[in-house]
Amino acid sequence: MNFSQRTRGIVRAIAVAMALALPVVMTISAADARVGGGSGSGSRGSRTFSAPPSTSTAPGTVAPMNRTFSQPGSPNMGAPAATSGGLFGRGGTGRGLLGGLAAGFLGAGLLGMLFGGGMFSGLGGLSSILGLLLQIGLIVLVVRLAMSWWQRRGTPAAAYASGPTTGPGGPQPNYRSGFGFGLGSSNAPVEIAPADYEAFERLLGEIQTAWSNEDIAKLHTLATPEMVSYFSKDLEQNKARNDVNKVSNVKLLQGDLAEAWREGESEYATVAMRFSLVDKTLERTTGRLVAGSEQPVEVTEVWTFVRQRGGNWELSAIQQTN
Known part of the structure; x- marks a missing residue:
């Protein structure tokens, strides 16, 4: 009799633990479904394995790269951090x-x-x-x-x-002001101008839209081949699970330039961004909600952009904040 009561107690405790763990698992799955897979992906040139400086938008630490084509110990890896300044707010x-x-x-x-x-x-x-x-x-x-x-x-x-007012709630909080400057390994300054800030915000929205539409061709025009390879792999995994991730209503709330620098003909800018979005994962065949909700959530990530001198900015890395 005592043994049966003890057994029932253990089973009850396991059931409670599983009930508590299930929402956490669902939350992790929802986070992993969005652009970048919820992990550090991509390359930051010679600074791939160096943590970006903290900013007011992302004052904590930044998670290291989990997926990257770069190799530790390559020439110029771990170069000193660049001088940084404010992007949409003070750095x-x-x-x-x-x-x-x-x-x-x-x-x-x-x-x-x-x-x-x-x-x-x-x-x-x-x-x-x-x-x-x-x-x-x-x-x-x-x-x-x-x-x-x-x-x-x-x-x-x-x-x-x-900017233009969107939605019934009026203007969204916005702290965008100022210029950011960085010095690269070639000691040549990189000026981040208002047009660059607008490009970063535009890329944030267009990449999320192309991801939701599973438009690989469009992603090729917005991100580096390395990042597109990760996006393609993640989308294939969603298809294998019979899922589709839909992201909408992306709004940039705050951002800071962490660092900007030049390597040869390539110019880099690493930006901390806090934005809101509606993130849902649906069953592909039925449209049934699998994870996420219609309510917007806030996300803070660190995105790195790269361009050839005189060219257009492309996404080259996404890192999560701790």
Whole structure:
């Protein structure tokens, strides 16, 4: 009798555990169904195995690549991280306008030292006076350049942030403003302009749409061959399960440029993006809902784009945030 009660207790505990685990399994399946398979896929050039800098959009860590054609230990792998700035909002590395001013003050101080004085040294001699004048001149120049940059920045940013209103809820939250700059392994600057920001947002929506339509030909125009190979494999797995993943109502909520750099003729930009979407997995033959819902969910991912100099941006990697 005692044995039977103990057995029933164990069976009941297992049943409760399975009941609790089932929604988790369904959630994981739904996440794995969307673009990128819910895992790190693709390549980031020489930085494939280096974590992108954190940003205000993705302040945590970024998951490593689970699927990539790149090989560890290849030449230039693990190169130093690029200088980063804000894309649609302020970047998380803290190197923006104030960082540029600080660099200007530092450079002025060093010039003062070269002319015989210390950092902001006194007026002890002719060299100190010349050093002080140079410092003041450089500081004024840096401030004027910064103010000019800020004025140029304000005009397109205001227009870019006021997009068309969609849906009954009015305008979506949007924190897009500013420019981002990066230095690549060739030490040549990469400027990320408002047109590039618009391209990233457009690619986010068009890739999700092409994925939902299982349009491989369209994906070839939006992503690198490596990423298209992963998309094709994931879509084939969906077909084998008699499933189809449908993504709709994709809206970018916030984004930051993590880093931008150049490698030869290729230019890279890694962007953290928080967006909402309706993500559903349906049974292919009946249309029955298998996972997901009609309610929008929010997702934060890190996408890397690449282009040949003068060409169009293409998606080259997707990484999940922790």
